Amino acid sequence: MTTQRPDDGSRAEPSTSLAAGRVRAGGGIRAGGGIRAGVEAAGRFRIYLGAAPGVGKTYAMLDEAHRRRRRGGDVVIAMVETHARPATEAQVAGLEVVPRKTVEYRGARFEELDLEAVLARRPQVALIDELAHTNVPGSGRNEKRWQDVLELLAADIDVITNVNVQHIESLADVVEQITGIAVRERVPDAVIRSADQIELVDSSPEQLRRRMLHGNIFPPDLAGEALRGFFKTDTLTALRELTLRFLADETRGDLHERRSLARAETLWETAESVLVGVSTAPGADATLRRAARIAARLQADLHVAHVMPIEARPSDVKIATLRRLADDLGAHWSDLSGEDPATALVDFARQRQITQIVVGPGRRGRWLEIIGGGSTIRRLSRLAGDAGIDVHIIARAASPSAGSPDAGTRNPDRWLRGPDADSGTPTP
Template identity: 40%
Template sequence: MSEKHPYFRRKTPQELLNEIAEEKRGKLKLYVGAAPGVGKSYKMLQDAYDLKLEGIDVAIGLIECHGRKETEELIKDIEVVPLKEMNYKGSIFRELNVDAIIQRMPKVIVIDELAHTNIPGSKNKKRYMDVEEILNAGINVMSAVNIQHLESVHDIVQQITGVAVRERVPDLFVQDAHEIQLIDVTPETLRKRLADGKIYASEKIEQSLTHFFTVTNLSSLRELALREVADDVDEKIEQISGNLMYGPIGVHEKILVCVGYGPTAEKLIRRGWRMANRLKAQLYILNVTKNSPEAFSQEKRERTEQWKILASQFNAVFLLEQEGSRKPAQVIIDIAKQYHITQILLGQSARTRWEEIRKGSIVNTIMRKTENIDIHIVSDGRS
């Protein structure tokens, strides 16, 4: 009798428990746009209203109308869960009331501005964490986000617009969405909406038209949004239509990102994630250090923690390796061999040409002492 394929093995108790938990978890629908004003909130409310007409229990947890009358009109017939008032530095702020939503337990809840950072003292630091808690309670969530708030495109967006976006959402959270809908309008239409006062207050219109809302910026962000959503669709199709007889498509590539304490470490990590995501590869992040972590300065400890947070968001393995008697190139080689790395990302060398002549090029050393590993050099120019 022929041997059964490993895919048909008996599932472990933990795997069965994970499947049951996944079935009980709510589903996330995301409305993604290239920029503010494309109509994400309006379309989300339209869909919520249609669900209400079908007899489905829908409520609004938080919606940002920004004074848009058409959006405000749609709210009137949908129940709104009151926001939680919080006192911070003598001012009153209103945040999403996670506990009240879970207690109310609607079938679907509308929660706008996914990338928002909550006021200090809130239950969760970020709104997407609030949404995660609500999903885990078994409530379906409809939410909206602009493409520039996606963690992995931070450097690209900064290069396009000259703006460093502070509020960001992990890619893995977005990829877990059950459905992603792109809300798309042309740059010309968006600029007209802005000029007509449908996006921002009148005093912000002129500056926005000449800065963030230029045709070049909007066209680039639109292309970025289209590409990111298309990649998500491709991935879901691959998961569904892959050869299920032999299980999910496996990970073959392994990518190692080598970071130092220069200004571009986070950029390298995000670039590595984008490569790993497209290649369905495991991502490793390596920092080679002379000292033990106990001897790190406060600044180095903070940077290392920041890298660990990014690694966690990107589902990457973070490695902190001491040189000891080895040179940095040898440490990278040892790690690459240990983890069967197929691609290495390095920042442009900080060494001068004279130093490379005296000490040797790290890239040349790695190439000489390894086989079948591709090496990518990423420019140190800030994006």
């Protein structure tokens, strides 16, 4: 169900559904410090997804909480940020609130989700704002709020949360191109795709700008700068389109999976699978994210391969960073040995029945340098073609971003989180 936040603060009404029941992807989302470590999630997981701050994600989440409570559900607010918006504050009334944990850090006091208190309370449903939030150091055992959510799911507690599209890991480079801002707080795609339900909370760019002018999103002293920056009409339009495309991919995935399950007894279907070759060249992270988006659209498994000379070891710091990104994207990493990268990639693809290979530019404008017998790209295309494998060449690398091996220290996403973003969690 899609909900749209009204300008006048009245109750949001349901409209057309764009995403319904989600099937947890492969049971790979687990709690306890990492996506593939710890106890497998058991509770049901709903995410409200928006294109920008102020579309009404928190309002819609609270509205759903009231509906469940009226039906007799045991619902608590584990963490909700109202940002002093009157309509949102009014929605909190009548709901049980689990007290937050107060933490002192670098001479300042912060309030964080009290994970232990919520686990001890054991509600049926917990509401948690801002899935991408980074916890204050020392506030608990998890660095990220999404890790707290996984622990609650593992404890058989249903979680309703929200996130903006710019915090999805595979879209980080696209968002940076649209906004000019490198988003530091990101949620792994595997976590997003593990949701049982993803619902769009939508608002037109014009409506968002009106709400901003009326002081319904940010305080008046911040509104002007926001309207000239992140809240420009073309930026909001591009982010809205990105959100709709992401939801469309998810909806197609549900339909494909349901059809496959329904026809499993009578029809053998070959599955798409994507392999991306990476190196330490600039732009490798952008190539990896692009491959993840291709895999998502194909509803395919994603494999990442780094080819090294036979005697080499994968010790490069940049490779370690890429491995973490691959894990966040839900990909399978492999270190391959071989003097010819093209042959190594195609042999690996044949063994794993991979149907698509993605490569990007190297330091000299190609994935690897020119070597004997023609370029690696040309030889890869020939070998893959003989094997019936499609090759995608990503010709342009995105600018360095917050999670990139070549990243700088850009200002955090001031307009991507809310009016108090600069006073939120400090950088350790």
